[in-house]
Amino acid sequence: MTNDELAKLFRPGSVHKRLYTDKDIFDLEMNRIYGQAWIYVGHQSQVPRPGDYHATRIGDQDVVMVRGSDGQVSVLYNRCPHKGAKLVTEGDGCAGKFFRCPYHAWTFKLDGTHMSLPLRAGLEGTCYSADNPDFSMKRLARVDQYRGFVFASQSASGPDLREFLGGSASTIDNLCDRSPVGEVEVAGGVFRVMQQSNWKVFYENLHDTMHAPATHESSVVAAREQSKAIGDMPFELLIQEGNGEPWSFWEALELRAYPYGHGYMEGIFDPNAAEKDAVTKAHQASLIAAHGAERAREIMGMNRHNTIIYGSGSPHNVFQQFRVIRPIAVDRTLIEIQVFRCKEAPQAVFDRALVYANLINSPSSNVMPDDVELYRRCQEGNSTRGGDWVSQHRYLGTDKSMPDGGAVSINGTSELPMRNQMAAWRHYMLGDDVSPEQEAAWTGRTPLSTAGAQA
Ligand code: FES
Ligand SMILES: [Fe+2]
Incomplete structure (x- = not known):
């Protein structure tokens, strides 16, 4: 249109x-x-301890708000970079010290960065590396909070x-x-x-x-x-x-x-x-x-x-x-x-x-x-x-x-x-x-x- x-x-x-x-x-x-736009994701009290998450949606996107080991709240797309499986189901839970994909067990730090995967053999010579962002969970462009109310924007620009x-x-x-x-x-x-x-x-x-x-x-x-x-x-x-x-x-x-x-x-x-x-x-x-x-x-x-x-x-x-x-x-x-x-x-x-x-x-x-x-x-x-x-x-x-x-x-x-x-x-x-x-x-x-x- x-x-x-x-x-x-x-x-x-x-x-x-x-x-x-x-x-x-x-x-x-x-x-x-x-x-x-900035969209309300949830209140920080919904993720009181490191590893706690609140999985919800921003428009048609599945996202997860999570408290990191440093106490910071991140908002990530709820998608594993391997085959795309959602890391967690909608609602509240605790990931523990890291996210572990239920499909092939790739793991991610609480801020979404790649940690490890089982059996690295076979990935030599490919672009795979823990530092390659293609192998990490993706963060939303901007996250901020106002008095504990956490908002995220999918756009890097704007007010x-x-x-x-x-x-x-x-x-x-x-x-x-x-x-x-x-x-x-x-x-x-x-x-x-x-x-x-x-x-x-x-x-x-x-x-x-x-x-x-x-x-x-x-x-x-x-x-x-x-x-x-x-x-x-x-x-x-x-x-x-x-x-x-x-x-x-x-x-x-x-x-x-x-x-x-x-x-x-x-x-x-x-x-x-x-x-x-x-x-x-x-x-x-x-x-x-x-x-x-x-x-x-x-x-x-x-x-x-x-x-x-x-x-x-x-x-x-x-x-x-x-x-x-x-x-x-x-x-x-x-x-x-x-x-x-x-x-x-x-x-x-x-x-x-x-x-x-x-x-x-x-x-x-x-x-x-x-x-x-x-x-x-x-x-x-x-x-x-x-x-x-x-x-x-x-x-x-x-x-x-x-x-x-x-x-x-x-x-x-x-x-x-x-x-x-x-x-x-x-x-x-x-x-x-x-x-x-x-x-x-x-x-x-x-x-x-x-x-x-x-x-
Ligand atoms: S889809 Fe997540 S590890 Fe394979
Ligand atoms: Fe009414």
Whole structure:
């Protein structure tokens, strides 16, 4: 598919449905987006000791994050350079002192360099040598971490990680700062959900405030009825009932967009809950003990709902989780929900994070299946001949550019976040073939993103 053909898939405020259904476009995305961007691989707490690994995917590539004998974390392609076998299966494990391929027992140091192989006889006179990089596992071009969150890029060029994260980094900061010692760890395993839809649909839904009262009507009604029956609105019901706020509530929320498709939305739960809620009070007390009242108030006062790190997923600072979004196929997306413990915060804080993940995002949630069903319907509806365009028009042309390089909505029901993601998508996919004028015409505002100039 040529860049001219790709450019024709955009109209002001709408995109062609082929972005969600075309396998060739998905394959291009794996090269031009997942082959370029910084992608979250995992948290360093998932590999606490030398030899520990976390095998996962960056786009269509199998990779393994591993802690070396020197304590450094590397990210390697999960491929043996002999016949190509994957060294380890997906998930977490410990390689011990080195990787040993299960096929013919070639061995590799934890940073991927070749160690040895059985029976060297027969390789004399060939190019085989332990120093020849063709006989080592290949590392990803760039690996970096931000406060323990490990990202990798398959491209040697492009912005550094901090520049790439931009305004979304403040969510990771706040997630960590909610620990009195400023550190979090993945705890309690991960939930995994396979969605029968294109990966971009999930990102677009994360700040789609207009869907909440409609899509989640059944769980809102159930929460309200239960609350009435027991004469109380405990946390478990409150977080389900939150989707049922009136339109005026959603309209008043603030949505932020940043370059590279990132952004966040203002929190939807009461920021003054510390006065009423024992868990928040205990959490705040632990932060006051560590940092004093003013800093504790500042940390607890960052009231955000979903944050988007486009290509990686959605961290949530208030309820300490990261929904990692892994594209599998044009119509398949794997979501991994990691829950974090704030080190040295009260146990109840972690328990509440688990309750939130269980009730809102896990496979047993009675909220998330509403979304997953609608994502599947979008995938199936967009595969019919019933029309070609997907609308992202709401509040088009009204988004305000901010001095921090981002943009802000004038109304919380704006489809600014979707347009921002699509602006980044165009940059990744078309590189310099998108002029600032074309982008301004399409998004209705000054260009935010210089992302993704193709290597
Ligand atoms: S494929 Fe790994 S040693 Fe042969
Ligand atoms: Fe939803």
